[in-house]
Amino acid sequence: MANTYTQIHLQFVFAVKYRKALILPDWEERLYQYMTGIIQHNEHKMLQINGMPDHIHLFIGMRPTQSISSLIQNVKTESSKWINDNKFTTSHFSWQEGYGAFSYSKSHVPDVIRYIQNQEIHHQKESFLDEYLKLLKAFEIEYDEKYIFKELE
Template sequence: MNKEFKQGNFLDFFIFVKKGMSVYTQNIYHVVFSTFSQEETIKTNGQKVLFKYIWELLKNKNCELYRINGTANHLHLAMSLQPLIALNSMVKDIQQSTTEFITESHLFPDFAGWQEGYAAFSHSYKEKAELVNYIKSQEAFHEKHTFEEEITQLKQLHGLN
C-alpha cells in the first residue's frame, strides 16, 4: 500500500480504494420458473409481448437478456445481472412486474400468477451459445419431456439433488 495512506484515516483509505477499483463480472444465469400450479396459461399468441416486456425490464436495470423462451406453463431466461443486483431480487421483480402487466393488459386471461420459487443455474461464458440454443429449442424439447422431467435433469446436471 502507498505509504501516504498508512497514516491517513479510514475514509481517506476508502476513497483511495474506491477511485482505483474496477468491477469485472461475467455471470450468466439460466433461470426457470413456472406458472402457478404449472397451469398452461401462457398462450403462444401472447408470448412475444411478454418476452419483450421482460427484455425491457432487464434492459432498464442495465442487465442483459441473451435469450428468453418457454412453453404455456414455464419460462427460461439466459441473462446476466449487474453486480449490485441480487438474483433473487431480480427474479421476484420479474415475477411481480409481469404479473401486474399480464393482469392489467389481459394478455393471458387465465393466468393466475407464478409458482413461488424458481430454479437458477450459473454458466460460463463458453457455455453461453449452448445455453441459448437449449432455450431456443424449448418447444421441441417439450414434445418429449415434461416440465418436471426437465427440472430434474437440470438439477442433476448442475449437482443439485
C-alpha cells in the first residue's frame, strides 16, 4: 500500500466457549506461539499475548489491509482447529462467539503490554467479567447484558 501510513494498536479479548477453563499450562505457550504465527501470517505485529485458562488477550499492531472481524475469525477458527487436532482437551474445544476490540494510542502501548503480561496477578483481584465490563465502560462502548460472555458453567 504505497503512501499509506498507519499506527493502529488494538487489544482483543475473547473467551473459551462457556468460559470453561480449558487452556492448560502445559500447552498454553504453544497456543500463544500458534496465534502469534496467525497474526504474523496476516502481516500484523503481535505486541503481547497472554491469558487465563478461560480467556485470551491479544495486543497487536494492525495493518489496514484486513478487517478486524476477518482477522479475529481467522485467529479463532485456526486456533480452535489446532487445539482439537492436537487433542489438547478431552472434549471439543471452541471459542465463545464475539470478542472485545479496544484501540490505544502509542503512549499507552507499554502500559497495555504490562497489563497483559500480568494477567495472573490481575485476576487474583478481579474476575474476567468484571475486567471485561470495566473495559467496555472505560471505552464507553454500549452493550447488552445478554450478549456479554457467558458465566462459568
